[in-house]
Amino acid sequence: MTASQHAVEIKALVKRYGEFVATRDIDLTVEDGAFVTLLGPSGCGKTTTLKVIAGLEQASEGEITIKGKRVNDVPIHKRNLGLVFQNYALFPHKSVQDNVAFGLKYRSVSKAEAAERVKKALDLVRLPHVGDRYPAQLSGGQQQRIALARAIVIQPDVLLLDEPLSALDANLREEMRVELKRIQRELGVATVFVTHDQSEALAMSDKVVVMNQGRIEQIGSPEDVYNAPCNEFVATFLGNSNILDAEVSEKNGQELLLVVDGGMKLTALDRNARFASGDRLRLVLRAERLKLTAQTGEFDKASSLDATVNAVDYQGLAARYFLQAGPHTLQAINPIEGRPFAEGAAVKLTVRPDDCVLLPATA
Numbered sequence: 001m002t003a004s005q006h007a008v009e010i011k012a013l014v015k016r017y018g019e020f021v022a023t024r025d026i027d028l029t030v031e032d033g034a035f036v037t038l039l040g041p042s043g044c045g046k047t048t049t050l051k052v053i054a055g056l057e058q059a060s061e062g063e064i065t066i067k068g069k070r071v072n073d074v075p076i077h078k079r080n081l082g083l084v085f086q087n088y089a090l091f092p093h094k095s096v097q098d099n100v101a102f103g104l105k106y107r108s109v110s111k112a113e114a115a116e117r118v119k120k121a122l123d124l125v126r127l128p129h130v131g132d133r134y135p136a137q138l139s140g141g142q143q144q145r146i147a148l149a150r151a152i153v154i155q156p157d158v159l160l161l162d163e164p165l166s167a168l169d170a171n172l173r174e175e176m177r178v179e180l181k182r183i184q185r186e187l188g189v190a191t192v193f194v195t196h197d198q199s200e201a202l203a204m205s206d207k208v209v210v211m212n213q214g215r216i217e218q219i220g221s222p223e224d225v226y227n228a229p230c231n232e233f234v235a236t237f238l239g240n241s242n243i244l245d246a247e248v249s250e251k252n253g254q255e256l257l258l259v260v261d262g263g264m265k266l267t268a269l270d271r272n273a274r275f276a277s278g279d280r281l282r283l284v285l286r287a288e289r290l291k292l293t294a295q296t297g298e299f300d301k302a303s304s305l306d307a308t309v310n311a312v313d314y315q316g317l318a319a320r321y322f323l324q325a326g327p328h329t330l331q332a333i334n335p336i337e338g339r340p341f342a343e344g345a346a347v348k349l350t351v352r353p354d355d356c357v358l359l360p361a362t363a
Contacts, residue, residue, distance in 0.1 A: 006068065007032050007158050007190030008053055013062035015048050022048040024214045026062070030158070030190050030207075035181065037193045039201040040211035041237070046194045047162055049211075053192060054160050055079050067157050077106065082151030082159040082189070086166050088143050090135040096122075096146055097131035103154040121149035124183055141172045148180070152187060159184065159191040165200065177204055198238050202226060210234050232282060232359060240287035240320070242330045245361070251277045255353065258283060262327040267303050268356035275358060284357035290332035292321060295346040305349040309341050325349060 006029050013026035023045040030036045038046035051057040053064060055076035064071050071079055090099050100121055104114045122128050125145035135143055144164060151159060165173045165180075181204050184191050195201055201208050202222040210217045210225055210233075218230045229235035232243060249265070250257040256275060258266045260283065268283070275281055295306065305325045313320035315333075319340040323330045332349065341347055 005032050006030065007034070007066065008192065009063075009065045010049070010053070011063045011065075013049065013052060013064070014060045015045075015052055015057060016060040022214055023052075026216060028209060028216070028219070030192055032190055033188045034206045035184055035191045035193065035204060036207045036209060037195060037201040037205040038209050038211060039195060039198065039237075040217075041196060043213075044211040045214040046196075046209075046211050050160055050162055050192060050194050053158070054081055054083060080154065080157045082154060082156035084144075084147045084151045084159075084161045084164045086163045088135075088147040088164075088167075090143060090147060090150075092135050094134070095131065096127075096133050096135070096138070099135065099146060100131075100149045100153050102150060107154065117153050117155075118149075121153040124152065124186065125149045126179070140168055141176055144168065144176060145179070148183065152183070152189070156189060159187075159189050161191065161193045163195055164193075166195075166197075173200075180204065202238070210237065212237075227357075229284065229357060229359075232284075232362065235284045235357065235359070240331050240333060242285040242287065242290070242328075244283045244285070244328060246281055246283045248275050248277050248279045248281065251275070256358075258356075260328070264305055264326055264328075266305075266351055266356065267353045268358060269353045270358060274360075280361035282359040282361055284359060285330070285351060286355065286357070287320070287331040288333040289352070289355035290330065290334075291350045292332055292334050292341060292347045293350060295348050303351055303353065305351070307347050307349045309343055309345045309347060312340055312343055314340060323347070323349065 008030035010026055010028040013023055015023045026049055038049055040046050048057060052059050055074065059072055066079060097118055100118045101114050104117065122131060125148055127142060127145050165176050168176060177200055205222055207219060208222055208225045209219050212233050218225050218234045225234060226238050235241045245261045246258040248256050249259045254269050254271055256268045256270050258268055260266060307323040307325040309321055310324050311322040318333055318335050321332045321341065323332060
């Protein structure tokens, strides 16, 4: 892919605030039309990275290019970016129509063209009839859509979204993330989205950038970062993971027989041939990949564990079980068929070799 196809390119970005280093050696490419999410805990550097792209903060080191043009010294109002923040920042004294049109006042756009663009933007966010209202007359979800309409009406090169859904209640958040993805797809605009919510990142993104302590831990598709985490931080931050210490007892091609500390045995696949007999490793078992069954019948001991249900977190369609398997406390999330297992129930915990994620042992 050529540089001209890159909406944003960041090379060796470092941002310091005095002695504090907020981001370290960030390298990132956002392709034209892509939806890229910066995901991580509070303080990991994701919002700082977004602000540097926007021009709200200056890079201490490194280079930022937008559409192939270096913008380190270009002020925010000359970068042609659409911005949506958590608080929406709508002008309370202006009508919806004037709020949406605000960014066009500083561009060479005629009144007729501005009116047409505002109409199209309101149509796109499915609020064509609220132009005469004021922000206080709108719901939170409607305000979020108006903020988005204001960002896209200028026909930005890149759309930057900083936790825009976090102020909404749970049901509305799910509805709005579907709408936001629809709008982004219709526009075909490259989008950088900041969130600490893993479900948002996995549901909406073409590419997820997992950040921690100012660094990028892993970049990949939602499927890649979830199913093949590169390290323990990514494995624990995305989803509910059980992480156990184990040793390779036997190796037969890609198949490994693992002995988990405490004596349990499991069969795992080592597709990348990273481990040999005798190696220590960290075994990651996703909670939703562990299957619970009643403790009856014969099982391959290398792929099932005896466990006891300690507690049940009922979630409607599914239940999250807290289990005791030998010396280990594990979590499993299973759909409910009939009734969930009760506290104190003896169960079999079945693990498929394909569902074992293997990481090098920590030092």
